[in-house]
Amino acid sequence: METDRKILIEMYRKMVEIRQFEDTVYFMFLEGKLPGTVHLYQGQEAIAAGICAxxxxxDVITSTHRADGHALAKGVSIKSCMAEFFGRITGCCKGKGGSMHLGDISAGMVPAIAIVGGGIPVATGCALAFTFQKKNNVAVSFFGDGATNEGVWHESLNMASIWNLPVIYVCENNLYGASTHITKIMKVKNVIDRICSYGISAExxxxxDFIEVYTVAKKxxxxxxxxxxxxxxxxxxxxRTGHSRGDSNAYRDKEEEKLWMTKDPVLIAQNKLKEMKILGDDDFKKIDEEVKKKIEEAIEFTENSPFPEPEDTLRDLWV
Ligand SMILES: Cc1ncc(C[n+]2csc(CCOP(=O)(O)OP(=O)(O)O)c2C)c(N)n1
Ligand SMILES: [Mg+2]
Structure with a gap:
């Protein structure tokens, strides 16, 4: 029971880290300080936290263009994620990857792949490698609903099924692929309705809800x-936000949006932890402050970190 308490608190803390990390980088993006673009994970924090716990x-994970939630939940440090967002040499990819390629093999995260569906065969291959190496590990692939329209998704699932690979496919169905609603590109109601052709256990x-995600992932x-x-x-x-940059979600149905905005995973987690008498308002405040301090330290670390030099461009390449 004590272990369960610790796990629940740690999951909640991760969700707060992701939320605050993103609030900060988005603010800096709007201030024009963050280069490139930004794909926020807001509203999906319970998934990364619940699975990675x-x-x-x-164990390894693969990720997408919306990578920071997965990275922070898998244990890539806040400092190295922040530095990577800002292209600094102290970032987890030495400043060469940016927000869409976060990752750190030493933390068990293959640097994220922004080609939609790109991480799915890689996770499948990692799982195959675990079987060859006789390692009792698991590979997890996070991807969006949009990625399930890529041929490689179907091919990977079939291969994993026939070879019984230790891989978990986590589809974050947020109803949209960029500005396209899922009903415009899929006739069946749920993504799992497509799974029957592969004979894979699906749920x-x-x-x-972080506890629901955690429980299903545990199994x-x-x-x-x-x-x-x-x-x-x-x-x-x-x-909870646009697809990227300044996307205002003008294409979304307002009733649908209103309904989902009532389901903030961080608030849901707070209510559950309160109901279970595990944490209360003072604890939430304390966690908020502790995380805020870590984010501030990460920004200071980033600002004091140099950019890569031009000659670093050709370093760490596999040619
Ligand atoms: C193969 C490929 N096609 C198109 C794109 C452009 N693109 C980037 S994200 C995205 C939408 C992906 O939707 P989904 O898989 O549901 O992920 P979400 O953004 O909802 O997290 C698209 C079309 C891309 N990066 N790669
Ligand atoms: Mg989507």
Whole structure:
């Protein structure tokens, strides 16, 4: 029970870290200080936190253009994520990747791939490698609903199924691929309705509820580690912000938006933790302040870090 308490508190802390990290970088983006673009993960924090709470450092994840939530939840440090966003040499990819390529192999995160669906075969390959190496680890692929229209998604799932690979496919169904609503590109109601063709164990979960995500992921990790093969988890969720940059979501149905805005995963987590008498308002305030301090330290660290030199461009390349 004490372990459960600790896990729940740690998951909540991760969600707050992601939320505050993003509030900060978005503010700096609007101030014109952040180069490039930004794809916020706001509204989906319970998924990264709930899944990664079940993973060991040696388990690996792959991610997407919306990568910071996955990175922070998997244990890539706030400092190295912040520095990477700002292209500094102290970033997790030495400033060469930016927000869409966050990752750190030493933390068990393959640098994110922004090509939609790109991380799916990589996670499948990592799972295959674990079986060759006789390692009892699991690979997790995070991707959006849009990625399930890519051919490589279907090919990877079939291969993982026939070879019984220790891989977990986590579809974050936020109802949109950029500005396109899911109903315009998929005739079936749920993404898991597509899974029956692969014979993979699949489940739908409320992606805004960290405990539900955690519980389903726990089962999936146990199955994979017992050699029972892949699991597909469809997390129903919603982007609280635009797709990227200054997207105002003008294309979204206002009623749909209003409904989902009432389901803030951070508030849901607070209410659950209060109901379970695990944390109260003072604890939330304390966690907020502790995280705020870490974010401020990360900004200072970033601002004091140099940019890569032109000659670094050709370093760390595999040619
Ligand atoms: C192969 C490919 N096609 C198109 C794009 C442009 N693009 C970037 S993100 C995105 C939408 C992806 O939607 P989804 O997979 O649901 O992820 P979400 O943005 O909702 O997290 C698109 C079309 C891309 N990066 N890669
Ligand atoms: Mg989507």
């Amino acid at each position: 079940n993973l060991k450092k040696e 739908i979960v409320d992606g805004n 999936a990790v146990e199955r994979a580690k017992k050699g029972e093969g892949p699991t597909f988890i469809e997390c129903k969720t919603y982007r």
